[in-house]
Amino acid sequence: MRTVRTLVLAGAALVMATGCTAGGGGGADAASCAYVVAYDGRAYWGIDGGDFEVGEAVGVARKPPCDDTPNDGDGGEAAEELTAYRVVGRDTGTALAVGTSPDDAVLVTFDPEKHGSETVRELFGEL
Template sequence: MNRTGRSAGALLSAALLMAAAACTADGDNGGGASASCANLFTYDDHSYLDVQQVDFTVGRKLGVATQPPCNDTGQSDRTDEPTTTTNAYKVAGLSPEVAVAIGDTPKEALLFAAHTGADLPPEVQKFIDGAG
């Protein structure tokens, strides 16, 4: 693996680890906390987080991906945030078990990897390393 691939992999792993926390708070607003949620979608009973963008080929449409409401307020009973839905597409060279492309159209779709903890699935990491 070349230096660029290792650097990209390290940055990607760090980004995935941070996103796995789902929300991050910023306490520098007069005592209150503001947060933003991870870009998390579900498709076919799997959770997917967005990853560093690399060149990939979008395949056929698989179905509908769902983004749950973001509860960045800390109020667990808050239900006024809508669930978002969009399309999930196959990524050429990867199983939908480990990665999908998500977006309204194939041209707008971004790469999402199965959320399996702090590390990317090995197949996705190898795919990214090979793209650099």
Template sequence: MVVAVLTAACSAQGGGGEAEGDCAIVATYGDRTYTEVANVDFRVGDALGTAELPPCNDTPGADDDTAVHEATAYAVDGLDPRIAIAVRYTPDEVMLLAIQAGGSLPPEVKNLTRR
């Protein structure tokens, strides 16, 4: 099992430090669209399949990236994958994504800790 602790990540361009762009981190999996939920402690479960992350072209001077990127979607311990999944965004970063609009978890989710 992997325990993931997220801090706010605002740019699909990555790179640590302050975000250079304003793209929301979004993924599709199982005909559902998920958005990033920051500042929540969670545990990564089993691999579920492939999630797709759309391109982000909001950084001036960046290469024109129009390709959809694929990443493994993982279950989140204690949550139904129809509510939330985890995605390995980079080799060092696993993100929590949920179907709730605005990057939050549905109110019925009580087993995750907000920081």
């Protein structure tokens, strides 16, 4: 089954769900949650991708829990597992669609200059 999806992520929507990344000055108020998943040892980040076509399932991607309020006692949550789908016309090494089904899949991309295995280690504590 192939689904053509249009994804428009406004700045506020990008701050939803997942991996916590520190911003400028540090501290709890400088952290925000970005849409990021780990797949095949890489960190893929959600983008405003326009139209994309979801292809076949290629595996499982993990989305870390968002801890945008450190030291509040809610740590230890497990990563969410999502289905990783091929994006038609793109290599899985650079782009995936991830979600619980092809219909809710979100476009994520990998940039080797920014999102290598060290980023995955920071988000998950391991690969």
